[in-house]
Amino acid sequence: MSYAPATFHAGTGEDFFRKEGILVDGMAPLISARYTFPTPDSNSGTAITVTNSVGKAGAVQAVSWTAFDLPSAKSKILAVTYMQPSTTGYIGWGIHDSTTAALVATIKDSYQGIHHPGGNNMHFGSYNASGGFTLLGTDTTFFQENSADQPVMGLGLFADGTDLKMFVKSGTGQWFQILTASAATLTSFHQVYFRQNGLNARFICPMFVWGS
Amino acid sequence: METGTFQKKGVGTEEDPIQPDFETAPGGPLGYQPVRWESVGGETATTMTVRYQTQ
Numbered sequence: 001m002s003y004a005p006a007t008f009h010a011g012t013g014e015d016f017f018r019k020e021g022i023l024v025d026g027m028a029p030l031i032s033a034r035y036t037f038p039t040p041d042s043n044s045g046t047a048i049t050v051t052n053s054v055g056k057a058g059a060v061q062a063v064s065w066t067a068f069d070l071p072s073a074k075s076k077i078l079a080v081t082y083m084q085p086s087t088t089g090y091i092g093w094g095i096h097d098s099t100t101a102a103l104v105a106t107i108k109d110s111y112q113g114i115h116h117p118g119g120n121n122m123h124f125g126s127y128n129a130s131g132g133f134t135l136l137g138t139d140t141t142f143f144q145e146n147s148a149d150q151p152v153m154g155l156g157l158f159a160d161g162t163d164l165k166m167f168v169k170s171g172t173g174q175w176f177q178i179l180t181a182s183a184a185t186l187t188s189f190h191q192v193y194f195r196q197n198g199l200n201a202r203f204i205c206p207m208f209v210w211g212s
Numbered sequence: 213m214e215t216g217t218f219q220k221k222g223v224g225t226e227e228d229p230i231q232p233d234f235e236t237a238p239g240g241p242l243g244y245q246p247v248r249w250e251s252v253g254g255e256t257a258t259t260m261t262v263r264y265q266t267q
Contacts, residue, residue: 063226125229132224135231137250137262162253182253 012206013080013154013167016175022158022165023078023210030070031192031209038207041069041191042103046198053205057088060198065094065103067193073098074211076160079192080167081207083153085146088201089118091194093157098190106131109186112195113157113166113179117146124157124166126184136164137179144170152204161187215252216242217261232260 011034017023031038037050045064048055057064070077077095085091092114096103103110108131113124123138144150154169164183169175189211194203218232232249235241249264 128224133226133229134224134255135222135229137248138231139248141247179250181251183251184255 012208013156013169013175014208017078017080017156017167020177022167027076027078027210027212029208030074030211031068031207033205033207035205037203037205038068040066042067044103046196048194048196048203055194055203057196057198057201059200062198064196064198065107065193066196066203067096067103067191068209070190070192070209070211073188073190075187075189077189077192077209077211078156078158079209080154080156081194082169082204083115083155083194084202084204085115085117085144085150085153086148086200086202087146088196088199089146090114090116091155091196091201091203092116093155094193094195095157095159095186095189096191096193097186098188103191103193107193110193111157111159111164111183111186113155114195115143115153115155115168117143117150122166122168122178124164124179124181126164126186128184134184136181136183137166139178142168142178146199148200152202159183159186159189161185213263214266215261215263217254217259220258220260230260232262234264 045062097109151171156167219236221233246264
């Protein structure tokens with residue numbers, strides 16, 4: 001049997017992100033959950049229940065986030081996982097800046113990338129220190145429906161100072177970059193978080209976060 | 213893709229986020245909502261500069 005690195009890394013997207021120059025030397029794995037979903041550090045709204053490789057949101061519809069603390073603040077982050085919206089209106093990733101305290105009731109100082117079937121788009125944006133939300137890019141030419149029969153989708157969010165990028169992978173398709181923007185100036189990240197509004201949304205391993 | 217500067221609209225909530233108002237381009241309204249757009253930086257208190265897909 002021959003060694004096939006592309007196949008080996010297919011589940012994490014690592015091969016793709018290295019080839020694209022997003023995941024570079026010096027970025028260390030901060031969360032490496034290949035098969036077992038990590039225990040969240042905090043949450044708000046509809047909680048997710050962890051069972052083996054899956055974090056599944058409850059049925060109640062509510063604006064919700066589930067956060068994972070990073071071991072130390074990082075200026076460059078790549079966060080990758082898989083998700084299935086079920087009937088949720090939106091589902092995605094956030095990267096929270098450490099200049100404010102850990103996430104509490106409202107989200108502030110963060111970048112957020114969202115698969116938004118309820119709005120027929122994928123988009124990303126930033127929350128400022130007051131919690132105001134600014135869209136930084138929207139693509140209505142690719143999204144999946146919010147229904148239980150949709151394929152699992154990979155979603156990656158990369159932030160490096162003002163450079164913000166979002167990546168997507170649908171079903172057994174390929175990873176690709178869907179949005180890139182020059183963003184606000186968040187530079188010190190200490191949490192990543194899942195964003196959903198309940199309704200049985202799932203987050204699925206592998207879940208990886210790299211940073212430097 | 214073209215680049216343009218637009219007035220901001222929205223109140224800053226998730227339901228009504230701050231975003232470019234494509235009806236306020238310096239040369240007049242675009243006349244359509246771009247299916248895809250991205251910020252290119254240079255945001256001011258009242259304007260956003262974005263790269264957008266033309267029709």
